[in-house]
Amino acid sequence: xxxxxxxxxxxxxxxxxxxxxxxxxxxxxxxxxxxxxxxxxxxxxxxxxxxxxxxxxxxxxxxxxxxxxxxxxxxxxxxxxxxxxxxxxxxxxxxxxxxxxxxxxxxxxxxxxxxxxxxxxxxxxxxxxxxxxxxxxxxxxxxxxxxxxxxxxxxxxxxxxxxxxxxxxxxxxxxxxxxxxxxxxxxxxxxxxxxxxxxxxxxxxxxxxxxxxxxxxxxxxxxxxxxxxxxxxxxxxxxxxxxxxxxxxxxxxxxxxxxxxxxxxxxxxxxxxxxxxxxxxxxxxxxxxxxxxxxxxxxxxxxxx
Amino acid sequence: xxxxxxxxxxxxxxxxxxxxxxxxxxxxxxxxxxxxxxxxxxxxxxxxxxxxxxxxxxxxxxxxxxxxxxxxxxxxxxxxxxxxxxxxxxxxxxxxxxxxx
Numbered sequence: 001x002x003x004x005x006x007x008x009x010x011x012x013x014x015x016x017x018x019x020x021x022x023x024x025x026x027x028x029x030x031x032x033x034x035x036x037x038x039x040x041x042x043x044x045x046x047x048x049x050x051x052x053x054x055x056x057x058x059x060x061x062x063x064x065x066x067x068x069x070x071x072x073x074x075x076x077x078x079x080x081x082x083x084x085x086x087x088x089x090x091x092x093x094x095x096x097x098x099x100x101x102x103x104x105x106x107x108x109x110x111x112x113x114x115x116x117x118x119x120x121x122x123x124x125x126x127x128x129x130x131x132x133x134x135x136x137x138x139x140x141x142x143x144x145x146x147x148x149x150x151x152x153x154x155x156x157x158x159x160x161x162x163x164x165x166x167x168x169x170x171x172x173x174x175x176x177x178x179x180x181x182x183x184x185x186x187x188x189x190x191x192x193x194x195x196x197x198x199x200x201x202x203x204x205x206x207x208x209x210x211x212x213x214x215x216x217x218x219x220x221x222x223x224x225x226x227x228x229x230x231x232x233x234x235x236x237x238x239x240x241x242x243x244x245x246x247x248x249x250x251x252x253x254x255x256x257x258x259x260x261x262x263x264x265x266x267x268x269x270x271x272x273x274x275x276x277x278x279x280x281x282x283x284x285x286x287x288x289x290x291x292x293x294x295x296x297x298x299x300x301x302x303x304x305x
Numbered sequence: 306x307x308x309x310x311x312x313x314x315x316x317x318x319x320x321x322x323x324x325x326x327x328x329x330x331x332x333x334x335x336x337x338x339x340x341x342x343x344x345x346x347x348x349x350x351x352x353x354x355x356x357x358x359x360x361x362x363x364x365x366x367x368x369x370x371x372x373x374x375x376x377x378x379x380x381x382x383x384x385x386x387x388x389x390x391x392x393x394x395x396x397x398x399x400x401x402x403x404x405x406x
Contacts, residue, residue: 247331247334248331248334249329249330249331249332249334249335249336249347250334250347252329252336253336253345253347256345264343265338265343265345266340266343267325267327267338267340270327270329270338270340270345271327271329274329274336278329278331
């Protein structure tokens with residue numbers, strides 16, 4: 001049973017009342033809101049997400065009309081995480097980004113036994129393995145990730161890779177893909193038939209729109225993948241696509257640089273990440289045209305490691 | 306902690322947390338993890354060799370120079386300065402520290 005089975009009105013009632021319980025990969029969570037624009041967004045972007053039948057969830061997020069009623073705060077929202085108001089009177093124009101941010105925040109806090117990396121992860125269409133694309137925000141990682149997802153690659157995550165130490169697996173966390181500024185038009189041009197949410201303001205990065213994750217990727221939220229290649233993507237205006245092998249020591253160092261919660265890096269995790277780098281072909285990819293970027297990732301991952 | 310204005314060549318250096326170091330190397334490139342401070346460092350082969358010598362016990366610049374020169378058949382002319390520079394850097398990163406008497 002997915003969110004799409006609920007009518008818009010039923011979804012709005014659920015979100016305003018007991019909350020919508022959904023699951024993304026290893027996490028089940030509850031979302032509550034009385035903001036109509038967020039109901040519309042969830043109705044569109046989370047349509048394929050499975051409803052979580054249990055009352056017990058890993059965390060709860062609530063975005064609601066602010067309780068402060070100063071005239072200039074009428075269009076503001078309050079953010080609650082697990083019943084505690086963490087932010088008051090945030091601008092409602094940023095609501096989509098706040099939902100995304102709050103889910104990431106809760107996931108990062110609920111996964112001490114997992115390794116989390118700032119990285120996109122996609123599985124090749126033939127299922128032969130997954131490519132890990134670690135990079136900081138603004139590097140073009142999510143844009144390339146969206147393009148690959150539009151070409152039939154299974155989306156595991158566009159920004160937060162969840163790795164289970166010891167099992168050599170990356171867990172799915174497919175969610176709407178966050179596209180910012182010029183990336184929005186780039187994906188519109190690359191895949192004009194793929195649904196995008198409305199363009200909204202982002203608190204830090206100009207504008208943001210979310211790409212609907214492929215239904216197949218959301219449905220397969222129980223299937224981990226084997227990370228087999230590491231590609232460090234970098235968007236550069238007008239640069240020709242350039243794919244080069246990346247030295248392993250530098251790759252490990254940069255991979256650790258994208259670790260979420262670096263204090264958790266104990267010796268076991270270090271050894272596990274070093275093993276991952278050791279057995280995975282590593283590449284640096286510079287690109288500007290998405291077609292070239294996709295072709296380069298396909299070339300990098302064509303041969304089994 | 307690197308002693309300020311000390312005669313660094315007289316200092317006997319030791320690894321701060323010898324049990325907590327783990328390294329992974331590819332060719333001459335080394336990545337070192339210090340489990341005590343949960344920090345990660347990228348080292349060149351020479352710095353890694355200095356650490357390797359110090360695993361045997363505290364040593365001053367002269368002893369390190371002798372050991373490294375013998376191990377790698379190095380020219381001793383600039384070696385003490387090089388060892389001293391590396392010790393300062395490793396000390397700044399809190400991987401090694403002056404040995405207490």
